[in-house]
Amino acid sequence: MDDFRxxxxxxxxxxxxxxxxxxxxxxxxxxxxxxxxxxxxxVDVVKAAETGTLMLEARAGGGGQRFxxxxxxxxxxxxxxxxxxxxxxxxxxxxxxxxxAATLDCLLQDxxxxxxxxxxxxxxxxxxQRRKRETESRRAAATKVEFxxxxxxx
Amino acid sequence: MYVAVKGGETAIAATHDLVAQARRGNxxxxxxxxxxxxxxxxxxxxxxxxxGSLYDEDLAALALKQSQGDAVEAAFLMxxxxxxxxxxxxxxxxxxGAMAIRRxxxxxxxxxxxxxxxxxxxxxxxxxxxxxxAADGHVPAQVAEAAQPLDVSMPRVPDIxxxxxxxxxEVAPQGDPAPTDITRxxxxxxxxxxxxxxxxxxxxEGFLLGLAYSVQRGFGGNHPFAGEIRMGEVAVSFxxxxxxxxxxxxDITLTECxxxxxxxxxxxxxxxxxxxxxxxxxxxxxxxxxxxxVDRSLKARDFGEGASYPAQQEEFVLYxxxxxxxxxxxxxxxxxxxxxxxxxxxxIRKIRREQEERRAKAAATRxxxxx
Numbered sequence: 001m002d003d004f005r006x007x008x009x010x011x012x013x014x015x016x017x018x019x020x021x022x023x024x025x026x027x028x029x030x031x032x033x034x035x036x037x038x039x040x041x042x043v044d045v046v047k048a049a050e051t052g053t054l055m056l057e058a059r060a061g062g063g064g065q066r067f068x069x070x071x072x073x074x075x076x077x078x079x080x081x082x083x084x085x086x087x088x089x090x091x092x093x094x095x096x097x098x099x100x101a102a103t104l105d106c107l108l109q110d111x112x113x114x115x116x117x118x119x120x121x122x123x124x125x126x127x128x129q130r131r132k133r134e135t136e137s138r139r140a141a142a143t144k145v146e147f148x149x150x151x152x153x154x
Numbered sequence: 155m156y157v158a159v160k161g162g163e164t165a166i167a168a169t170h171d172l173v174a175q176a177r178r179g180n181x182x183x184x185x186x187x188x189x190x191x192x193x194x195x196x197x198x199x200x201x202x203x204x205x206g207s208l209y210d211e212d213l214a215a216l217a218l219k220q221s222q223g224d225a226v227e228a229a230f231l232m233x234x235x236x237x238x239x240x241x242x243x244x245x246x247x248x249x250x251g252a253m254a255i256r257r258x259x260x261x262x263x264x265x266x267x268x269x270x271x272x273x274x275x276x277x278x279x280x281x282x283x284x285x286x287x288a289a290d291g292h293v294p295a296q297v298a299e300a301a302q303p304l305d306v307s308m309p310r311v312p313d314i315x316x317x318x319x320x321x322x323x324e325v326a327p328q329g330d331p332a333p334t335d336i337t338r339x340x341x342x343x344x345x346x347x348x349x350x351x352x353x354x355x356x357x358x359e360g361f362l363l364g365l366a367y368s369v370q371r372g373f374g375g376n377h378p379f380a381g382e383i384r385m386g387e388v389a390v391s392f393x394x395x396x397x398x399x400x401x402x403x404x405d406i407t408l409t410e411c412x413x414x415x416x417x418x419x420x421x422x423x424x425x426x427x428x429x430x431x432x433x434x435x436x437x438x439x440x441x442x443x444x445x446x447x448v449d450r451s452l453k454a455r456d457f458g459e460g461a462s463y464p465a466q467q468e469e470f471v472l473y474x475x476x477x478x479x480x481x482x483x484x485x486x487x488x489x490x491x492x493x494x495x496x497x498x499x500x501x502i503r504k505i506r507r508e509q510e511e512r513r514a515k516a517a518a519t520r521x522x523x524x525x
Binding site for chain 1: 210212243303323347404
């Protein structure tokens with residue numbers, strides 16, 4: 001049970017950093033790495049960064065029958081560092097970012113290095129993404145409207 | 155029928171150069187950049203992504219630059235590029251309920267949980283030219299920000315009424331089956347809702363708008379309410395086989411429209427509101443609304459309404475709504491049809507010759523009789 005839960009948490013943590021890396025731009029990623037002074041290991045490329053498509057599914061009415069609403073470009077990459085495989089998946093066509101993110105996925109699986117990379121790279125990027133989203137939301141909230149229905153004078 | 159032709163290489167090479175020059179326009183005017191198009195022509199790139207059926211804002215911007223702003227030609231470039239890419243899989247069904255909302259309105263309910271959010275819209279502009287844009291461009295130094303962000307998730311408006319049983323339910327069929335994919339298997343008729351929605355989602359905005367308008371004007375008898383329109387960012391989730399668990403791989407902007415239509419009802423079903431659904435890439439409200447109206451009109455068969463009007467006839471709508479197929483078939487008429495036309499010419503000449511011979515013969519016979 002404990003193993004299963006530990007495993008589950010690890011998956012959750014990994015899904016979190018893969019998501020943060022996917023949403024970051026190459027520029028943001030490089031800036032965060034240089035600020036954190038993270039030394040990147042030399043990795044073997046298992047599957048070179050490749051761009052393809054992902055079919056996006058949606059649901060009729062939002063919650064009903066599934067349908068295909070169109071595709072999106074997506075890039076994936078697999079690298080190896082020692083025994084560890086690092087993956088990256090992200091929307092878009094940035095192959096340099098895919099390579100960098102896969103390398104970071106390797107580092108983040110290394111328990112000795114995870115703490116530093118998490119706190120100095122992933123967390124700041126996640127904060128940036130959250131702040132950006134919150135700003136958008138507060139700007140939208142400023143356009144919240146109250147319409148009043150006029151009473152007909154008859 | 156189009157028959158392949160040979161030759162013309164020099165002329166074709168010259169026309170490629172000429173179109174490149176025409177695209178560039180006056181060389182003393184700075185060239186437009188793909189990033190500028192992506193950032194400043196977002197509604198145009200959204201249309202290209204929708205009709206090209208491929209979400210990629212950079213590619214859509216490049217397509218618009220390459221096609222001199224011709225949305226249909228740009229969508230064609232997207233479709234052509236798509237065919238060169240491998241398919242990595244399908245996303246988890248997108249959850250528009252968890253959208254990071256930037257705009258959300260209902261024309262049916264004034265006070266809805268979460269509120270009415272106008273967002274960035276031209277709805278309340280006066281459609282007067284802003285000549286400052288022609289000069290230096292006017293950007294407000296600061297836009298208003300509310301103290302609090304919006305609610306993290308807001309209920310979809312039709313679901314509010316659905317709780318009372320007054321709204322046609324949108325539920326997944328038994329077993330929640332994977333949808334049909336018209337990019338893999340040609341559409342079959344009668345088409346399922348999944349096929350219809352996929353074809354409408356990539357359909358031509360103008361064509362669907364015209365059909366939706368026809369429905370409103372009486373050629374279909376649905377006068378809908380915009381139950382809800384929402385626009386914002388949604389996460390794309392995917393479960394790669396090699397990982398074995400679900401991950402988010404980024405966000406996309408979507409516009410969703412829920413149309414509420416007048417009640418139907420039969421001996422078995424009490425009167426209730428019926429629904430039409432529209433979903434489009436980017437901020438594409440006109441497209442999402444048109445799609446939702448046409449989605450509802452195509453449910454005519456399900457509600458036993460007959461299919462008396464164009465917008466209710468699914469083969470008519472679905473076979474003719476695709477921008478690329480329609481423009482391909484109409485525009486192929488420009489290509490050399492010399493052999494065909496030569497054949498037609500020969501035929502007409504022959505028929506006329508025979509007709510003249512018959513006339514001459516008849517006249518000769520008449521003269522013979524009179525003499």
